[in-house]
Amino acid sequence: MAKRTVRKPKSKPAAEKLVKLVRQVNTEQPPKREVAVLDQQRQNPEVWRAVSDLRELAHTAILKPFAPAARTAIRQRLEALQETLGYAESPAIERLLIEQISTSWLHLQLVQVVYANGDARWEKRLTAAQGRYLKAIEKLAQVRRRLRPDTVQVNIGAPQMNVAGMLNAPRKTRNQKKSK
Amino acid sequence: MGWEDHRGKRYYYRKRRVGKRVVSDYIGAGPYAEQVAANAARAQAQRAKAQARLTADREVEVILRKLDRLAAALTRATLLAEGYHTHRGEWRKQRHGQKNRAKA
Numbered sequence: 236m237a238k239r240t241v242r243k244p245k246s247k248p249a250a251e252k253l254v255k256l257v258r259q260v261n262t263e264q265p266p267k268r269e270v271a272v273l274d275q276q277r278q279n280p281e282v283w284r285a286v287s288d289l290r291e292l293a294h295t296a297i298l299k300p301f302a303p304a305a306r307t308a309i310r311q312r313l314e315a316l317q318e319t320l321g322y323a324e325s326p327a328i329e330r331l332l333i334e335q336i337s338t339s340w341l342h343l344q345l346v347q348v349v350y351a352n353g354d355a356r357w358e359k360r361l362t363a364a365q366g367r368y369l370k371a372i373e374k375l376a377q378v379r380r381r382l383r384p385d386t387v388q389v390n391i392g393a394p395q396m397n398v399a400g401m402l403n404a405p406r407k408t409r410n411q412k413k414s415k
Numbered sequence: 416m417g418w419e420d421h422r423g424k425r426y427y428y429r430k431r432r433v434g435k436r437v438v439s440d441y442i443g444a445g446p447y448a449e450q451v452a453a454n455a456a457r458a459q460a461q462r463a464k465a466q467a468r469l470t471a472d473r474e475v476e477v478i479l480r481k482l483d484r485l486a487a488a489l490t491r492a493t494l495l496a497e498g499y500h501t502h503r504g505e506w507r508k509q510r511h512g513q514k515n516r517a518k519a
Binding site: 250253254256257260261262263264265270273274276277282285286289290292293296297299300328331332335338339342345346349354356357360363367370371374377378381382 | 465471481494502506
């Protein structure tokens with residue numbers, strides 16, 4: 236049996252500092268001075284670089300078993316998925332969450348394929364991957380609802396759509412859209 | 416693995432572990448044994464491949480968990496900086512309340 240060795244990616248100090256700060260500040264009455272420090276820390280480019288490095292590492296690891304042509308096709312599919320979630324016109328934090336969705340979607344696809352091939356050991360991994368994917372979607376909806384108050388969530392059957400700016404539209408236009 | 420030579424002839428045995436001992440089960444010789452050996456080799460290769468895939472996924476999982484933690488921290492930091500706070504696990508906007516309104 237192959238030896239179970241899992242290589243852990245190195246932690247970036249700035250990112251770890253942010254995680255620690257959030258834990259301290261995330262209370263019912265966050266102290267203003269610490270919130271200001273946190274605000275500075277979250278804009279630290281090193282934190283964002285750490286996230287993008289980790290994402291690239293995750294993509295490379297997930298796509299490792301695929302042929303180069305398939306990898307390119309999958310990356311294009313990921314970009315298309317990000318575009319449908321409004322990546323281009325979103326602020327940085329939403330972009331991060333959209334990337335989170337696409338990464339967890341990619342992982343979920345891979346786990347689903349392996350599980351469908353009959354490996355029962357992957358059942359827990361499938362549940363975890365589905366949970367991660369749904370959580371990422373939930374986070375994006377949560378942030379959009381809070382930071383873009385004029386975003387309306389419309390559920391038509393299974394797909395979920397976030398429509399920005401609809402609340403500011405005249406009532407007549409809104410109703411027309413709804414009736415469609 | 417599994418093949419043993421006795422007086423110039425090859426015989427196929429299946430090995431299994433019983434407690435601390437390894438027990439050999441005689442399978443046979445000739446085309447039938449060749450077939451069984453080929454099947455066993457194929458099954459072992461599949462098991463090794465599945466194990467490698469599992470190990471690779473464990474590595475991915477570690478990275479994803481780290482990524483989740485960082486993304487969650489950045490999301491929380493953004494909401495806190497925008498004046499939100501958590502109340503019983505739910506994000507709420509910081510309101511000024513009666514006292515502050517009276518001062519204003």
